[in-house]
Amino acid sequence: MTAHGALGQSLDLSGVTYRYGRGGAGVGPLNLHVEPGEFLCIVGPSGSGKSTLLSLLSGFLRPQTGEIRLGGEVVRGPHPALTLVQQEAALFPWLTVGGNVAFGLKGLNAGEKAARVTDALRLVGLGGYESRRPHELSGGQRQRVSIARALAVRPGLLLLDEPFSALDHATRTALADELLGIWWQQKVTVVFVTHQLDEALHLGQRVVALRGGEVALDAPSKGLSVGELKRVLAG
Numbered sequence: 481m482t483a484h485g486a487l488g489q490s491l492d493l494s495g496v497t498y499r500y501g502r503g504g505a506g507v508g509p510l511n512l513h514v515e516p517g518e519f520l521c522i523v524g525p526s527g528s529g530k531s532t533l534l535s536l537l538s539g540f541l542r543p544q545t546g547e548i549r550l551g552g553e554v555v556r557g558p559h560p561a562l563t564l565v566q567q568e569a570a571l572f573p574w575l576t577v578g579g580n581v582a583f584g585l586k587g588l589n590a591g592e593k594a595a596r597v598t599d600a601l602r603l604v605g606l607g608g609y610e611s612r613r614p615h616e617l618s619g620g621q622r623q624r625v626s627i628a629r630a631l632a633v634r635p636g637l638l639l640l641d642e643p644f645s646a647l648d649h650a651t652r653t654a655l656a657d658e659l660l661g662i663w664w665q666q667k668v669t670v671v672f673v674t675h676q677l678d679e680a681l682h683l684g685q686r687v688v689a690l691r692g693g694e695v696a697l698d699a700p701s702k703g704l705s706v707g708e709l710k711r712v713l714a715g
């Protein structure tokens with residue numbers, strides 16, 4: 481299921497486990513392959529292991545068994561090619577929008593940084609907002625800035641943890657469609673965690689449902705229904 485000659489990187493999990501305490505809750509063993517440029521949604525009830533999985537994917541937690549590979553390279557810790565967008569836009573209030581987007585850019589000169597910032601803000605529909613401050617923006621705009629910040633580093637894998645959950649329905653729908661446009665244009669690999677089953681089916685090419693830290697379903701979203709997902713998640 482390769483998407484449109486993607487530039488994003490492949491993601492592979494083989495035998496990955498992480499348990500909090502001996503025999504405690506957590507995830508695994510997980511085996512998962514994500515194609516370069518694929519859009520994967522992860523759903524699951526509260527406590528099913530979604531956040532633990534994202535922490536493992538973003539390198540904040542190390543697997544206790546197995547390994548995670550991004551573009552064939554073992555992930556050994558937080559990495560600039562793995563960017564995480566969280567529920568609430570965590571912007572630095574004392575920096576401008578441009579400063580926030582430029583924050584993670586390393587090893588570039590000032591001109592290259594400015595070009596990356598301009599491009600990323602244009603992608604999220606905030607061209608010209610460079611000198612604004614976060615408090616001057618709406619919740620949806622702030623979340624757009626955090627997506628721009630993630631995109632500015634040209635990630636091989638974009639991880640999103642319920643990025644639209646704090647937004648009203650109309651803004652949420654608009655941002656979801658914008659994200660699809662960006663994904664299509666940038667050909668980045670996306671792993672998107674959501675509680676909303678309809679959102680997962682709308683956005684993802686493929687849906688993975690977690691239950692009790694294990695994969696209960698891994699299927700193309702085409703042909704899946706919210707009812708079927710609910711049945712799987714209920715066990």
Ligand SMILES: Nc1ncnc2c1ncn2[C@@H]1O[C@H](COP(=O)(O)OP(=O)(O)OP(=O)(O)O)[C@@H](O)[C@H]1O
Pocket residue numbers: 500505506524525526527528529530531532533
């Ligand atoms: N720091 C921790 N110490 C001990 N147990 C933990 C810790 N973090 C999570 N857990 C447990 O691990 C399991 C998976 O939690 P996780 O937060 O990954 O689930 P989740 O699907 O993201 O839930 P939610 O949708 O509520 O955010 C749960 O049983 C949780 O109680």
